[in-house]
Amino acid sequence: MAGLKKLEIIAYADKKFSSETGNKFTVMVNPGNYDENKQIEYDEKKALDGGNMPAYKGYKDEDLKFEFILDTTGVLVDWMNAPSPEEVRPLSETIKILETTVYTYVGDAHEPPFLSVTWGTLNYKGRLKSMNISYMLFNTEGEPLRAKITLNMLKYIDEATQSRLKNKSSPDLSHLVTVKEGDTLPALCLHIYKSAAYCAEVARINGLTGFRHLEPGLQLLFPPLSNN
Known part of the structure; x- marks a missing residue:
């Protein structure tokens, strides 16, 4: 030993x-x-x-x-x-x-x-x-x-x-968002990640086949992004 x-x-x-x-x-x-x-x-x-x-x-x-x-x-x-x-x-x-x-x-x-x-x-x-x-x-x-x-x-x-953890809008945290009338995936990505470039990845994670039209009431997961 x-x-x-x-x-x-x-x-x-x-x-x-x-x-x-x-x-x-x-x-x-x-x-x-x-x-x-x-x-x-x-x-x-x-x-x-x-x-x-x-x-x-x-x-x-x-x-x-x-x-x-x-x-x-x-x-x-x-x-x-x-x-x-x-x-x-x-x-x-x-x-x-x-x-x-x-x-x-x-x-x-x-x-x-x-x-x-x-x-x-x-x-x-x-x-x-x-x-x-x-x-x-x-x-x-x-x-x-x-x-x-x-x-x-x-x-x-x-x-x-600690500051990022307290900031609920931080892109380092996961977000569960309920879609409202008029929401689009590019707009939601822009709001959460400050960039609409992650639409394809978020769509893949949530099993979406398209992201221009989203049904109101749908819940989407926006995960942390390693390159943010």
């Missing part, structure tokens, strides 16, 4: 993730799974274009949740690349390193650090939302030897992306 890549958390002092605080944490045993949560918020009291579909309000904060085990009994020595159980840190010290990395204020700003979590294809940037420590095993003196850690992080989204 010596070559097994471990999940690593690195703390940064700035939202550009350019200045490391010097604090990092590598898990003993990789998580069995992790959960990414994405939500869209709708106004259930307001219908879309007079229909029964709730109106779009915006994107909610994304988060990441994962669990891992910390163990100081010596059972996980091979996973830790430690030559002997004597070199395993006390659990309280290991948890302190974790807290310093993900939870403790950074500098004079008195703000929590920005965090980068990397493991395999996971490359997540955000801040800690919550940390839960569940102690599971104790020695005869009542000192904890094993704990399950649950971290919940909020994803960091830069200001430019």
